[in-house]
Amino acid sequence: MSKKIEEFMAMVIERNPGEPEFHQAVREVAESVIPFIEKNPKYQKAKILERMTEPERVIMFRVPWLDDKGEVQINRGYRIQMSSAIGPYKGGIRLHPSVNLSILKFLAFEQVFKNSLTTLPMGGAKGGSNFDPKGKSDNEVMRFCQSFMTELAKHIGSDTDVPAGDIGTGAREIGYMFGQYKRLRNEFTGVLTGKGLGWGGSLIRPEATGYGCVYFVQEMLKTRGESLKGKICTVSGSGNVAQYTVEKLIQLDAKPVTLSDSNGFIYDPKGVDEQKLEFVMELKNVKRGRIKEYADEFKCKYFEGKFPWEIKCDVAFPSATQNEIHEADAKKLVKNGCIAIGEGANMPSTPEAVEVFLDAKILYAPGKASNAGGVAISGLEMSQNSQRLSWTRDEVDEKLLQIMISIHESCVKYGKEGKYINYVNGANIAGFVKVANAMIDQGLV
Ligand code: NDP
Numbered sequence: 001m002s003k004k005i006e007e008f009m010a011m012v013i014e015r016n017p018g019e020p021e022f023h024q025a026v027r028e029v030a031e032s033v034i035p036f037i038e039k040n041p042k043y044q045k046a047k048i049l050e051r052m053t054e055p056e057r058v059i060m061f062r063v064p065w066l067d068d069k070g071e072v073q074i075n076r077g078y079r080i081q082m083s084s085a086i087g088p089y090k091g092g093i094r095l096h097p098s099v100n101l102s103i104l105k106f107l108a109f110e111q112v113f114k115n116s117l118t119t120l121p122m123g124g125a126k127g128g129s130n131f132d133p134k135g136k137s138d139n140e141v142m143r144f145c146q147s148f149m150t151e152l153a154k155h156i157g158s159d160t161d162v163p164a165g166d167i168g169t170g171a172r173e174i175g176y177m178f179g180q181y182k183r184l185r186n187e188f189t190g191v192l193t194g195k196g197l198g199w200g201g202s203l204i205r206p207e208a209t210g211y212g213c214v215y216f217v218q219e220m221l222k223t224r225g226e227s228l229k230g231k232i233c234t235v236s237g238s239g240n241v242a243q244y245t246v247e248k249l250i251q252l253d254a255k256p257v258t259l260s261d262s263n264g265f266i267y268d269p270k271g272v273d274e275q276k277l278e279f280v281m282e283l284k285n286v287k288r289g290r291i292k293e294y295a296d297e298f299k300c301k302y303f304e305g306k307f308p309w310e311i312k313c314d315v316a317f318p319s320a321t322q323n324e325i326h327e328a329d330a331k332k333l334v335k336n337g338c339i340a341i342g343e344g345a346n347m348p349s350t351p352e353a354v355e356v357f358l359d360a361k362i363l364y365a366p367g368k369a370s371n372a373g374g375v376a377i378s379g380l381e382m383s384q385n386s387q388r389l390s391w392t393r394d395e396v397d398e399k400l401l402q403i404m405i406s407i408h409e410s411c412v413k414y415g416k417e418g419k420y421i422n423y424v425n426g427a428n429i430a431g432f433v434k435v436a437n438a439m440i441d442q443g444l445v
Helices: 002-015 020-039 041-045 048-052 101-117 138-152 171-185 205-222 240-251 274-287 292-298 327-335 351-359 373-387 393-415 423-441
Strands: 057-066 072-083 089-095 124-129 161-164 232-235 258-261 264-267 301-304 315-317 340-342 363-365
Touching: 002 020, 002 048, 020 041, 020 048, 020 101, 020 351, 020 423, 041 048, 041 423, 048 423, 057 101, 057 138, 072 089, 072 101, 072 138, 072 161, 089 101, 089 171, 089 373, 101 124, 101 373, 101 423, 124 138, 124 161, 138 171, 161 373, 205 240, 205 315, 205 340, 205 363, 205 373, 205 393, 232 240, 240 258, 240 274, 240 315, 264 292, 274 292, 292 301, 327 351, 351 363, 363 423, 373 393, 393 423
Parallel strands: 089 124, 089 161, 232 258, 232 315, 315 340, 340 363
Antiparallel strands: 057 072, 072 124, 258 264, 264 301
16 A cells, blocks of 8 residues: 555655645645545546646736835745635635745645535635735735735636635735725625625634634544543644634633744743733734743743743644644653644644654644634635625534534544544545545546
Protein backbone atom coordinates (compact mmCIF):
# COMPACT_ATOMS: atom_id res chain seq x y z
CA MET A 1 0.00 0.00 0.00
CA SER A 2 2.72 2.47 0.91
CA LYS A 3 4.17 1.93 -2.61
CA LYS A 4 0.88 3.17 -4.09
CA ILE A 5 0.96 6.23 -1.81
CA GLU A 6 4.59 6.97 -2.70
CA GLU A 7 3.87 6.66 -6.45
CA PHE A 8 0.89 8.96 -6.11
CA MET A 9 2.91 11.51 -4.13
CA ALA A 10 5.78 11.39 -6.66
CA MET A 11 3.24 12.34 -9.34
CA VAL A 12 1.82 15.19 -7.21
CA ILE A 13 5.30 16.53 -6.41
CA GLU A 14 6.37 16.40 -10.06
CA ARG A 15 3.27 18.32 -11.16
CA ASN A 16 3.55 20.88 -8.33
CA PRO A 17 7.26 21.50 -7.69
CA GLY A 18 8.34 23.71 -4.79
CA GLU A 19 5.00 23.56 -2.95
CA PRO A 20 5.83 21.81 0.36
CA GLU A 21 2.65 22.77 2.24
CA PHE A 22 0.49 21.53 -0.62
CA HIS A 23 2.42 18.24 -0.72
CA GLN A 24 1.99 17.89 3.06
CA ALA A 25 -1.78 18.38 2.92
CA VAL A 26 -2.19 15.99 -0.02
CA ARG A 27 -0.03 13.31 1.59
CA GLU A 28 -2.11 13.37 4.76
CA VAL A 29 -5.27 12.80 2.75
CA ALA A 30 -3.66 10.23 0.41
CA GLU A 31 -2.54 8.11 3.37
CA SER A 32 -6.16 7.84 4.56
CA VAL A 33 -7.95 7.72 1.24
CA ILE A 34 -5.76 5.47 -0.98
CA PRO A 35 -6.40 2.37 1.19
CA PHE A 36 -10.13 3.21 1.01
CA ILE A 37 -9.98 3.63 -2.78
CA GLU A 38 -8.31 0.20 -3.03
CA LYS A 39 -11.44 -1.30 -1.51
CA ASN A 40 -13.72 0.84 -3.74
CA PRO A 41 -12.26 0.57 -7.27
CA LYS A 42 -14.86 2.84 -8.89
CA TYR A 43 -12.98 5.80 -7.42
CA GLN A 44 -9.72 4.48 -8.84
CA LYS A 45 -11.17 3.97 -12.33
CA ALA A 46 -12.54 7.52 -12.37
CA LYS A 47 -9.15 8.86 -11.07
CA ILE A 48 -10.97 10.92 -8.47
CA LEU A 49 -7.99 11.66 -6.19
CA GLU A 50 -5.82 12.57 -9.20
CA ARG A 51 -8.52 15.02 -10.32
CA MET A 52 -9.11 16.41 -6.82
CA THR A 53 -5.43 17.36 -6.47
CA GLU A 54 -5.56 19.44 -9.66
CA PRO A 55 -7.35 22.76 -8.95
CA GLU A 56 -10.29 23.52 -11.25
CA ARG A 57 -8.84 27.01 -11.67
CA VAL A 58 -5.93 29.09 -10.31
CA ILE A 59 -6.14 32.87 -10.61
CA MET A 60 -3.09 35.06 -9.87
CA PHE A 61 -3.07 38.79 -10.31
CA ARG A 62 -1.33 42.10 -9.66
CA VAL A 63 -2.65 44.29 -6.82
CA PRO A 64 -1.30 47.84 -7.10
CA TRP A 65 -2.20 50.42 -4.42
CA LEU A 66 -0.99 53.75 -3.05
CA ASP A 67 0.33 54.01 0.51
CA ASP A 68 -0.21 57.07 2.72
CA LYS A 69 3.00 58.67 1.42
CA GLY A 70 1.64 58.48 -2.11
CA GLU A 71 4.12 55.72 -3.02
CA VAL A 72 3.07 52.89 -5.32
CA GLN A 73 2.98 49.42 -3.70
CA ILE A 74 2.51 46.13 -5.51
CA ASN A 75 1.25 42.88 -4.02
CA ARG A 76 0.21 39.59 -5.58
CA GLY A 77 -3.38 38.37 -5.29
CA TYR A 78 -4.62 34.77 -5.62
CA ARG A 79 -7.79 32.73 -5.78
CA ILE A 80 -7.57 28.95 -5.94
CA GLN A 81 -10.90 27.46 -7.06
CA MET A 82 -10.22 23.87 -6.10
CA SER A 83 -13.56 22.05 -6.41
CA SER A 84 -17.15 22.94 -7.27
CA ALA A 85 -18.43 19.34 -7.16
CA ILE A 86 -20.96 19.87 -4.38
CA GLY A 87 -21.62 23.64 -4.45
CA PRO A 88 -20.20 27.07 -5.29
CA TYR A 89 -16.53 27.55 -4.38
CA LYS A 90 -16.20 28.67 -0.76
CA GLY A 91 -13.21 29.54 1.42
CA GLY A 92 -11.42 32.41 3.11
CA ILE A 93 -9.02 35.12 2.07
CA ARG A 94 -5.66 35.19 3.87
CA LEU A 95 -3.69 38.44 4.07
CA HIS A 96 -0.23 37.70 5.45
CA PRO A 97 3.34 38.25 4.17
CA SER A 98 3.92 34.47 4.10
CA VAL A 99 1.12 33.86 1.57
CA ASN A 100 2.21 32.02 -1.57
CA LEU A 101 0.79 29.52 -4.07
CA SER A 102 1.74 26.48 -1.99
CA ILE A 103 0.06 27.72 1.19
CA LEU A 104 -3.14 28.71 -0.62
CA LYS A 105 -3.31 25.40 -2.52
CA PHE A 106 -2.96 23.47 0.73
CA LEU A 107 -5.70 25.56 2.30
CA ALA A 108 -8.00 25.22 -0.74
CA PHE A 109 -7.45 21.45 -0.81
CA GLU A 110 -8.26 21.11 2.91
CA GLN A 111 -11.31 23.31 2.39
CA VAL A 112 -12.85 20.85 -0.09
CA PHE A 113 -12.94 18.10 2.55
CA LYS A 114 -13.95 20.42 5.36
CA ASN A 115 -16.87 21.89 3.42
CA SER A 116 -18.02 18.43 2.44
CA LEU A 117 -18.04 17.41 6.12
CA THR A 118 -20.32 20.29 7.10
CA THR A 119 -23.26 18.61 5.27
CA LEU A 120 -23.87 21.91 3.43
CA PRO A 121 -23.61 22.40 -0.37
CA MET A 122 -20.25 24.20 -0.65
CA GLY A 123 -17.26 23.56 -2.90
CA GLY A 124 -13.72 24.45 -1.84
CA ALA A 125 -11.49 27.47 -2.53
CA LYS A 126 -8.99 29.78 -0.86
CA GLY A 127 -7.51 33.12 -1.75
CA GLY A 128 -5.36 35.89 -0.43
CA SER A 129 -2.33 38.04 -0.86
CA ASN A 130 1.15 38.59 0.57
CA PHE A 131 -0.12 41.99 1.78
CA ASP A 132 0.46 42.56 5.52
CA PRO A 133 -2.34 44.57 7.19
CA LYS A 134 -0.21 44.89 10.33
CA GLY A 135 1.12 48.42 10.79
CA LYS A 136 -0.99 49.80 7.91
CA SER A 137 -3.49 52.62 8.39
CA ASP A 138 -7.21 52.01 7.84
CA ASN A 139 -6.95 54.02 4.61
CA GLU A 140 -4.08 51.90 3.33
CA VAL A 141 -5.98 48.70 4.14
CA MET A 142 -9.03 50.12 2.33
CA ARG A 143 -7.06 51.03 -0.79
CA PHE A 144 -5.47 47.58 -0.87
CA CYS A 145 -8.85 45.82 -0.41
CA GLN A 146 -10.46 47.91 -3.16
CA SER A 147 -7.67 47.13 -5.60
CA PHE A 148 -7.71 43.42 -4.66
CA MET A 149 -11.48 43.23 -5.18
CA THR A 150 -11.34 45.12 -8.50
CA GLU A 151 -9.74 42.02 -10.03
CA LEU A 152 -11.29 39.35 -7.80
CA ALA A 153 -14.83 40.56 -8.60
CA LYS A 154 -14.44 39.14 -12.13
CA HIS A 155 -14.14 35.62 -10.76
CA ILE A 156 -16.63 35.42 -7.86
CA GLY A 157 -20.39 35.74 -7.30
CA SER A 158 -23.06 34.52 -4.91
CA ASP A 159 -23.65 31.38 -7.03
CA THR A 160 -20.04 31.02 -8.24
CA ASP A 161 -17.55 31.62 -5.47
CA VAL A 162 -18.16 33.16 -2.03
CA PRO A 163 -14.97 34.20 -0.16
CA ALA A 164 -14.76 34.85 3.61
CA GLY A 165 -12.22 35.88 6.27
CA ASP A 166 -9.04 34.12 7.40
CA ILE A 167 -5.72 35.30 8.90
CA GLY A 168 -5.50 39.07 8.42
CA THR A 169 -9.01 39.33 6.95
CA GLY A 170 -11.52 40.32 9.62
CA ALA A 171 -14.69 42.42 9.70
CA ARG A 172 -12.86 45.57 8.54
CA GLU A 173 -11.35 43.97 5.43
CA ILE A 174 -14.57 42.11 4.50
CA GLY A 175 -16.40 45.46 4.72
CA TYR A 176 -14.00 47.22 2.34
CA MET A 177 -14.08 44.29 -0.10
CA PHE A 178 -17.88 44.03 -0.02
CA GLY A 179 -18.23 47.78 -0.61
CA GLN A 180 -16.01 47.61 -3.68
CA TYR A 181 -17.78 44.53 -5.10
CA LYS A 182 -21.12 46.34 -4.74
CA ARG A 183 -19.83 49.40 -6.59
CA LEU A 184 -18.43 47.31 -9.42
CA ARG A 185 -21.44 45.05 -9.90
CA ASN A 186 -24.28 47.28 -8.74
CA GLU A 187 -25.81 44.38 -6.83
CA PHE A 188 -26.33 43.64 -3.15
CA THR A 189 -25.84 39.89 -2.87
CA GLY A 190 -24.26 37.46 -0.43
CA VAL A 191 -20.96 37.41 -2.33
CA LEU A 192 -18.84 37.41 0.82
CA THR A 193 -19.49 35.95 4.25
CA GLY A 194 -18.43 37.34 7.60
CA LYS A 195 -20.31 40.54 6.77
CA GLY A 196 -21.41 43.06 9.41
CA LEU A 197 -24.73 42.34 11.11
CA GLY A 198 -26.36 45.46 9.67
CA TRP A 199 -25.57 44.48 6.06
CA GLY A 200 -26.22 40.80 5.59
CA GLY A 201 -24.03 39.13 8.21
CA SER A 202 -25.14 36.21 10.36
CA LEU A 203 -25.26 36.14 14.13
CA ILE A 204 -22.66 33.71 15.55
CA ARG A 205 -20.43 33.89 12.43
CA PRO A 206 -17.57 35.62 14.32
CA GLU A 207 -17.86 33.06 17.13
CA ALA A 208 -18.42 30.00 14.94
CA THR A 209 -14.91 28.61 14.37
CA GLY A 210 -13.86 28.88 18.02
CA TYR A 211 -17.20 27.76 19.46
CA GLY A 212 -17.42 24.91 16.93
CA CYS A 213 -13.94 23.68 17.80
CA VAL A 214 -14.83 23.55 21.49
CA TYR A 215 -18.11 21.73 20.69
CA PHE A 216 -16.15 19.16 18.68
CA VAL A 217 -13.68 18.57 21.53
CA GLN A 218 -16.62 18.21 23.88
CA GLU A 219 -17.97 15.39 21.66
CA MET A 220 -14.56 13.70 21.59
CA LEU A 221 -14.25 13.88 25.38
CA LYS A 222 -17.72 12.34 25.78
CA THR A 223 -16.45 9.17 24.05
CA ARG A 224 -14.17 8.73 27.08
CA GLY A 225 -16.69 9.79 29.68
CA GLU A 226 -14.93 13.14 30.16
CA SER A 227 -16.00 16.79 29.91
CA LEU A 228 -14.29 20.17 29.65
CA LYS A 229 -15.28 21.24 33.15
CA GLY A 230 -12.17 22.16 35.15
CA LYS A 231 -9.79 21.22 32.33
CA ILE A 232 -6.60 23.29 31.91
CA CYS A 233 -6.45 24.41 28.28
CA THR A 234 -3.59 25.94 26.31
CA VAL A 235 -4.63 28.10 23.36
CA SER A 236 -2.33 29.61 20.73
CA GLY A 237 -3.13 32.69 18.67
CA SER A 238 -5.14 35.66 19.88
CA GLY A 239 -7.17 36.38 16.75
CA ASN A 240 -10.69 35.47 15.79
CA VAL A 241 -10.47 31.72 16.38
CA ALA A 242 -8.48 31.92 19.64
CA GLN A 243 -10.73 34.61 21.14
CA TYR A 244 -13.97 32.67 20.71
CA THR A 245 -12.34 29.38 21.68
CA VAL A 246 -11.44 31.03 24.98
CA GLU A 247 -14.93 32.55 25.34
CA LYS A 248 -16.63 29.15 24.97
CA LEU A 249 -14.09 27.46 27.28
CA ILE A 250 -14.87 30.03 29.99
CA GLN A 251 -18.62 29.40 29.51
CA LEU A 252 -18.06 25.66 29.95
CA ASP A 253 -16.00 26.11 33.16
CA ALA A 254 -12.71 25.09 31.59
CA LYS A 255 -9.57 27.08 32.35
CA PRO A 256 -7.74 28.64 29.37
CA VAL A 257 -4.26 29.66 30.51
CA THR A 258 -2.35 30.82 27.41
CA LEU A 259 -2.69 33.07 24.34
CA SER A 260 -0.09 34.00 21.74
CA ASP A 261 0.74 36.06 18.68
CA SER A 262 3.62 35.98 16.24
CA ASN A 263 5.93 37.52 18.86
CA GLY A 264 5.36 35.16 21.79
CA PHE A 265 2.87 33.79 24.34
CA ILE A 266 1.46 34.71 27.73
CA TYR A 267 0.89 32.20 30.54
CA ASP A 268 -1.77 33.11 33.07
CA PRO A 269 -2.05 30.24 35.58
CA LYS A 270 -5.10 31.87 37.20
CA GLY A 271 -6.92 31.52 33.89
CA VAL A 272 -8.18 33.98 31.29
CA ASP A 273 -11.61 35.11 32.52
CA GLU A 274 -14.35 37.17 30.83
CA GLN A 275 -12.89 40.50 31.85
CA LYS A 276 -9.38 39.59 30.69
CA LEU A 277 -10.81 38.31 27.40
CA GLU A 278 -12.54 41.64 26.89
CA PHE A 279 -9.13 43.29 27.28
CA VAL A 280 -7.68 40.91 24.64
CA MET A 281 -10.52 41.66 22.19
CA GLU A 282 -10.03 45.40 22.55
CA LEU A 283 -6.24 44.99 22.30
CA LYS A 284 -6.35 42.83 19.17
CA ASN A 285 -9.46 43.99 17.31
CA VAL A 286 -9.40 47.73 18.03
CA LYS A 287 -5.95 48.86 19.21
CA ARG A 288 -4.21 46.17 17.11
CA GLY A 289 -1.51 45.78 19.79
CA ARG A 290 0.72 42.88 20.88
CA ILE A 291 -0.21 40.07 23.31
CA LYS A 292 2.73 41.01 25.57
CA GLU A 293 0.57 43.90 26.81
CA TYR A 294 -1.68 41.27 28.50
CA ALA A 295 1.28 40.15 30.64
CA ASP A 296 2.02 43.77 31.57
CA GLU A 297 -1.63 44.45 32.43
CA PHE A 298 -2.37 41.26 34.43
CA LYS A 299 1.13 40.62 35.81
CA CYS A 300 1.81 37.20 34.39
CA LYS A 301 4.66 35.62 32.44
CA TYR A 302 5.42 36.37 28.79
CA PHE A 303 7.60 34.06 26.68
CA GLU A 304 9.16 35.84 23.69
CA GLY A 305 9.36 33.98 20.37
CA LYS A 306 7.66 30.79 21.61
CA PHE A 307 4.46 28.78 21.24
CA PRO A 308 2.73 27.62 24.44
CA TRP A 309 3.17 23.83 24.08
CA GLU A 310 5.60 23.47 26.98
CA ILE A 311 2.86 24.47 29.44
CA LYS A 312 1.20 21.52 31.17
CA CYS A 313 -2.41 21.13 30.05
CA ASP A 314 -5.30 18.70 29.65
CA VAL A 315 -6.41 19.97 26.24
CA ALA A 316 -4.55 22.03 23.62
CA PHE A 317 -6.18 24.30 21.06
CA PRO A 318 -3.66 25.36 18.39
CA SER A 319 -5.43 28.35 16.81
CA ALA A 320 -2.73 30.47 15.14
CA THR A 321 -1.23 29.00 11.96
CA GLN A 322 0.07 25.95 10.05
CA ASN A 323 2.93 23.80 11.40
CA GLU A 324 3.00 25.45 14.82
CA ILE A 325 3.24 22.10 16.70
CA HIS A 326 6.40 20.13 15.89
CA GLU A 327 7.31 16.60 16.92
CA ALA A 328 9.16 17.73 20.08
CA ASP A 329 6.14 19.89 21.10
CA ALA A 330 3.79 16.96 20.56
CA LYS A 331 5.97 14.70 22.71
CA LYS A 332 6.00 17.34 25.44
CA LEU A 333 2.21 17.69 25.31
CA VAL A 334 1.70 13.93 25.61
CA LYS A 335 4.32 13.59 28.36
CA ASN A 336 2.62 16.39 30.32
CA GLY A 337 -0.67 14.47 30.30
CA CYS A 338 -2.56 16.22 27.49
CA ILE A 339 -5.57 14.05 26.54
CA ALA A 340 -7.02 15.96 23.59
CA ILE A 341 -6.05 18.31 20.76
CA GLY A 342 -8.65 20.51 19.06
CA GLU A 343 -7.19 22.16 15.98
CA GLY A 344 -8.72 25.60 15.47
CA ALA A 345 -6.05 26.50 12.90
CA ASN A 346 -5.55 24.72 9.59
CA MET A 347 -2.84 22.01 9.66
CA PRO A 348 -1.18 23.38 12.84
CA SER A 349 0.51 20.03 13.57
CA THR A 350 3.38 18.74 11.42
CA PRO A 351 3.01 15.13 10.12
CA GLU A 352 5.54 13.96 12.74
CA ALA A 353 3.51 15.63 15.50
CA VAL A 354 0.31 13.98 14.26
CA GLU A 355 2.06 10.62 14.39
CA VAL A 356 2.99 11.23 18.04
CA PHE A 357 -0.67 11.98 18.89
CA LEU A 358 -1.99 8.94 17.03
CA ASP A 359 0.67 6.62 18.52
CA ALA A 360 -0.20 7.86 22.02
CA LYS A 361 -3.89 7.25 21.18
CA ILE A 362 -4.97 10.60 22.56
CA LEU A 363 -8.05 12.34 21.15
CA TYR A 364 -6.76 14.21 18.13
CA ALA A 365 -9.12 16.38 16.03
CA PRO A 366 -7.66 17.48 12.68
CA GLY A 367 -8.55 21.04 11.70
CA LYS A 368 -10.66 20.06 8.73
CA ALA A 369 -13.13 18.50 11.17
CA SER A 370 -12.80 20.61 14.30
CA ASN A 371 -12.60 24.06 12.71
CA ALA A 372 -15.37 23.47 10.16
CA GLY A 373 -17.85 25.45 12.28
CA GLY A 374 -16.72 28.73 10.71
CA VAL A 375 -17.43 27.75 7.16
CA ALA A 376 -20.62 25.98 8.25
CA ILE A 377 -22.05 29.22 9.60
CA SER A 378 -20.78 30.99 6.48
CA GLY A 379 -22.95 28.48 4.60
CA LEU A 380 -25.87 29.46 6.79
CA GLU A 381 -25.11 33.15 6.15
CA MET A 382 -25.46 32.35 2.43
CA SER A 383 -28.84 30.67 3.06
CA GLN A 384 -30.08 33.66 5.08
CA ASN A 385 -28.90 36.07 2.34
CA SER A 386 -30.73 34.07 -0.33
CA GLN A 387 -33.92 34.10 1.72
CA ARG A 388 -33.37 37.74 2.79
CA LEU A 389 -34.00 36.65 6.36
CA SER A 390 -31.91 36.53 9.51
CA TRP A 391 -32.11 33.85 12.14
CA THR A 392 -31.74 34.44 15.90
CA ARG A 393 -28.53 33.91 17.84
CA ASP A 394 -29.90 30.82 19.57
CA GLU A 395 -31.16 29.33 16.31
CA VAL A 396 -27.76 29.67 14.64
CA ASP A 397 -25.84 28.47 17.71
CA GLU A 398 -28.05 25.38 17.93
CA LYS A 399 -27.48 24.65 14.23
CA LEU A 400 -23.72 25.04 14.79
CA LEU A 401 -23.81 22.56 17.65
CA GLN A 402 -25.80 20.05 15.58
CA ILE A 403 -23.40 20.40 12.63
CA MET A 404 -20.36 19.78 14.88
CA ILE A 405 -22.09 16.73 16.39
CA SER A 406 -22.81 15.44 12.89
CA ILE A 407 -19.20 15.98 11.76
CA HIS A 408 -18.08 14.07 14.84
CA GLU A 409 -20.45 11.21 13.97
CA SER A 410 -19.08 11.06 10.40
CA CYS A 411 -15.53 10.88 11.76
CA VAL A 412 -16.51 8.05 14.09
CA LYS A 413 -18.26 6.18 11.24
CA TYR A 414 -15.20 6.21 8.96
CA GLY A 415 -12.43 6.40 11.57
CA LYS A 416 -13.18 3.64 14.08
CA GLU A 417 -10.20 1.32 14.58
CA GLY A 418 -11.32 -1.13 17.28
CA LYS A 419 -11.84 1.00 20.37
CA TYR A 420 -9.77 3.93 19.04
CA ILE A 421 -11.23 6.63 16.82
CA ASN A 422 -8.73 7.80 14.21
CA TYR A 423 -10.27 11.20 13.45
CA VAL A 424 -7.71 11.83 10.68
CA ASN A 425 -8.90 8.86 8.63
CA GLY A 426 -12.50 9.54 9.62
CA ALA A 427 -12.48 13.17 8.42
CA ASN A 428 -10.53 12.46 5.24
CA ILE A 429 -12.65 9.51 4.10
CA ALA A 430 -16.02 11.04 5.07
CA GLY A 431 -15.09 14.29 3.28
CA PHE A 432 -13.84 12.39 0.23
CA VAL A 433 -16.86 10.13 -0.33
CA LYS A 434 -19.40 12.91 -0.85
CA VAL A 435 -17.21 14.86 -3.29
CA ALA A 436 -16.12 11.70 -5.12
CA ASN A 437 -19.70 10.50 -5.64
CA ALA A 438 -20.74 13.94 -6.93
CA MET A 439 -17.83 13.89 -9.40
CA ILE A 440 -18.80 10.45 -10.70
CA ASP A 441 -22.43 11.57 -11.11
CA GLN A 442 -21.37 14.69 -13.04
CA GLY A 443 -19.15 12.89 -15.56
CA LEU A 444 -15.62 13.89 -16.53
CA VAL A 445 -15.42 17.28 -14.80
P1 NDP B 1 -6.46 36.09 12.87
O1 NDP B 1 -5.70 36.88 11.86
O2 NDP B 1 -7.66 36.67 13.50
O3 NDP B 1 -5.47 35.63 14.04
C1 NDP B 1 -4.32 34.87 13.78
C2 NDP B 1 -3.53 34.72 15.06
O4 NDP B 1 -2.46 33.82 14.86
C3 NDP B 1 -2.91 36.04 15.51
O5 NDP B 1 -2.80 36.02 16.89
C4 NDP B 1 -1.54 35.98 14.84
O6 NDP B 1 -0.57 36.75 15.48
C5 NDP B 1 -1.21 34.50 14.97
N1 NDP B 1 -0.32 34.10 13.87
C6 NDP B 1 -0.57 34.20 12.54
N2 NDP B 1 0.47 33.76 11.83
C7 NDP B 1 1.40 33.37 12.73
C8 NDP B 1 2.71 32.82 12.63
N3 NDP B 1 3.25 32.58 11.43
N4 NDP B 1 3.36 32.53 13.78
C9 NDP B 1 2.82 32.79 14.98
N5 NDP B 1 1.58 33.31 15.16
C10 NDP B 1 0.88 33.59 14.04
O7 NDP B 1 -6.78 34.71 12.13
P2 NDP B 1 -7.88 33.60 12.52
O8 NDP B 1 -8.03 33.53 13.99
O9 NDP B 1 -9.05 33.83 11.67
O10 NDP B 1 -7.18 32.28 11.97
C11 NDP B 1 -6.31 31.46 12.78
C12 NDP B 1 -6.20 30.07 12.15
O11 NDP B 1 -7.51 29.49 12.09
C13 NDP B 1 -5.66 30.02 10.73
O12 NDP B 1 -4.94 28.82 10.53
C14 NDP B 1 -6.93 29.98 9.89
O13 NDP B 1 -6.71 29.41 8.61
C15 NDP B 1 -7.79 29.08 10.76
N6 NDP B 1 -9.23 29.16 10.51
C16 NDP B 1 -9.91 30.35 10.63
C17 NDP B 1 -11.27 30.38 10.42
C18 NDP B 1 -12.08 31.62 10.65
O14 NDP B 1 -13.30 31.51 10.61
N7 NDP B 1 -11.49 32.76 10.89
C19 NDP B 1 -12.00 29.18 9.98
C20 NDP B 1 -11.22 27.98 9.98
C21 NDP B 1 -9.87 27.99 10.22
P3 NDP B 1 -0.19 38.22 14.88
O15 NDP B 1 -1.31 39.09 15.27
O16 NDP B 1 1.10 38.55 15.53
O17 NDP B 1 -0.07 38.03 13.40
